[in-house]
Each structure stands twice: as structure tokens, then as C-alpha cells.
Amino acid sequence: MKCLILAAGYATRLYPLTENFPKPLLKVGERTILDWLVDDIDTCGAVDEYIVISNHRFAHHFEAWATTKPQRITILDDGTETNETRLGAVRDIELAINSQQVNKSTSQQVDPSYLVIAGDNVLDFSLTHFIRYAQEKGTSCIMRYYEPSNTKLLKCGVVTIDADDRVLRMTEKSPTPETHWACPPFYYYTAADAQRVGQGIEAGCGTDAPGSFIAWLCEQVPVHAMEMPGRRYDVGNLQSYEEVQRTYNGIIK
Numbered sequence: 136m137k138c139l140i141l142a143a144g145y146a147t148r149l150y151p152l153t154e155n156f157p158k159p160l161l162k163v164g165e166r167t168i169l170d171w172l173v174d175d176i177d178t179c180g181a182v183d184e185y186i187v188i189s190n191h192r193f194a195h196h197f198e199a200w201a202t203t204k205p206q207r208i209t210i211l212d213d214g215t216e217t218n219e220t221r222l223g224a225v226r227d228i229e230l231a232i233n234s235q236q237v238n239k240s241t242s243q244q245v246d247p248s249y250l251v252i253a254g255d256n257v258l259d260f261s262l263t264h265f266i267r268y269a270q271e272k273g274t275s276c277i278m279r280y281y282e283p284s285n286t287k288l289l290k291c292g293v294v295t296i297d298a299d300d301r302v303l304r305m306t307e308k309s310p311t312p313e314t315h316w317a318c319p320p321f322y323y324y325t326a327a328d329a330q331r332v333g334q335g336i337e338a339g340c341g342t343d344a345p346g347s348f349i350a351w352l353c354e355q356v357p358v359h360a361m362e363m364p365g366r367r368y369d370v371g372n373l374q375s376y377e378e379v380q381r382t383y384n385g386i387i388k
Contacts, residue, residue, distance in 0.1 A: 136266075137247045138182045139231050140169070141320070141345060142197065142254035143190045145218040148372040157193040158370060159254035160200055163379055168370065169200065169254055172262070177206055179263040181270075182250065184208075186235075188227045190215045223342035229332045246326040251345065253320035257379055260365030262321065268361040269323035275356065277302065277349055280363040282317035292318035292346035294360055302358040305350040307341060316360070319367055320345050328352060 146153035152161065159169045166174075169187070176182055185208045189197045194212040201208040211231055215221050222230070228251060235247070250266060269276040279296070282288055293312040295304045305318065322345065324332075332348055341347030352358055368379040 136181045138185045138250045140187045140254040141224050143188050143213050143227050157196050163257050176262050179266050181266055186231050188231050192216050224345035225342040225348050232329050248326045249324040249329045251322040255370050257368040264364055272359045274359050275325050275328040276323040276359045278319050278321050278363045279316040279360040282315050288312040294318050296360050300359045302353040302360050305353055307344045307347050318346050
């Protein structure tokens with residue numbers, strides 16, 4: 136399994152902290168956000184490579200960080216240099232999967248599955264639970280959590296599920312959300328479904344929000360949704376970053 140970490144954004148709402156520095160490498164406690172994520176995922180032993188998708192301006196920061204880690208980490212530069220010219224999450228995912236196809240050794244005959252995560256979230260639970268859930272289901276999977284705020288639902292992906300956790304529909308930033316099940320930016324693609332990203336883009340799925348591909352995919356093949364077993368801390372602006380720093384230091388995962 137490969138882990139794709141989406142880290143090509145410019146985090147303009149966190150300026151001046153992120154004007155010349157990537158948000159996923161901000162520290163929470165004594166570790167960066169990426170350290171928390173990668174070190175947790177690595178405990179399950181299922182991931183053989185981490186691929187951090189960066190923009191051109193920040194790639195060198197991630198490359199320096201990668202030299203401090205024992206895991207196999209590849210930094211992929213998507214070539215963009217401004218927030219206005221960013222590719223969007225789904226095109227970054229496509230770029231990463233295609234680069235794996237190009238670089239695949241002759242000994243690697245089987246296409247890998249992918250864990251796809253946003254690199255700017257801090258969690259009080261382990262993502263290994265999600266990996267095991269996806270392996271048991273044998274399908275592409277997402278996570279879901281109950282969001283009571285109608286205002287917040289307008290700004291995220293919302294899913295409708297059946298009694299067996301299968302995703303019936305998913306919408307991104309719908310003005311009329313069907314349910315209160317919101318979808319955080321953590322996804323598992325089977326090897327076969329990972330190869331469908333380009334097809335989804337050609338079919339017209341959105342490319343900015345990472346959940347847009349899943350919204351298209353769940354209409355083609357089975358996709359399941361695990362209820363999130365804890366809380367995520369979304370580092371979106373200076374206020375939320377300060378809250379994470381205050382709150383998270385006392386949490387033991």
C-alpha cells in the first residue's frame with residue numbers, strides 16, 4: 136500500500152506563518168503535523184512508501200523533512216507556484232498515481248492500493264483503525280462523522296449510507312445536504328479504483344476537493360464509510376492552529 140499525502144496547498148488563511156512555509160510541517164507539541172500522521176500510520180506495517188504531493192514553492196521544505204524520517208518517503212513536486220494556479224487535490228492525486236506507474240519497477244507487477252490523506256489534520260485516534268476497516272471491506276472506503284451544524288455541512292462532503300455502511304451518495308458543498316454525515320479528507324482506494332481517477336476527471340468529477348472523486352466513484356462501484364472513532368483537529372486558520380496547540384499537547388494517541 137502507498138500513502139498519498141496531499142500537501143500542495145498554500146494555506147493563505149494561515150499567513151504569515153505559511154507565507155513561505157508549508158502548513159503540514161507546522162509543529163504541534165514537539166512534532167510536526169506530518170510526523171504525527173506518518174508515525175501513526177507506520178505502526179500498522181501496511182504502507183511501504185509515503186508520497187508527499189507538494190507545490191514547487193514548498194517542495195524543498197518537505198525534502199529536508201524527509202531526510203529526518205526512517206520511512207521511505209518520496210516528495211512529488213506538482214510544479215505550481217501560486218494559490219491561483221494550483222492543480223486541485225484530485226489532479227494532484229492523479230499526478231501521483233501516474234508517477235507511480237511510470238516509475239514502477241519490472242519486479243512490481245501488481246498495482247498498489249492507496250491511502251490518501253490531507254496533510255493538515257491532527258487526530259486523537261489512530262488511522263490504523265481505518266486501514267484495517269478498509270482491508271476487511273475489500274472496497275474503496277472513506278470515513279464519516281456526525282456534524283450537527285448545518286452551516287458547517289455546507290462547506291464539506293456529505294454522505295448518505297445504507298445499513299451496511301455502503302455509500303449511496305456523496306456531495307461536496309451541497310446547498311441542501313441530505314444527512315449530517317460529513318466526510319473528512321481520509322480515503323482508501325483499492326488498486327483497481329486508483330486507476331479510475333483519470334476516468335473520473337474525464338467524466339466531469341470536480342478536481343478541487345479530494346472527495347469529488349469519491350462522489351463519482353461511489354456511483355460506479357461499492358464504497359464503504361467507517362464512522363470516525365475520535366476527533367480531528369483541522370488546522371485551517373491561525374485561531375484553529377492555536378486551539379490545536381493548546382488542546383492536543385495533552386492527548387496520547
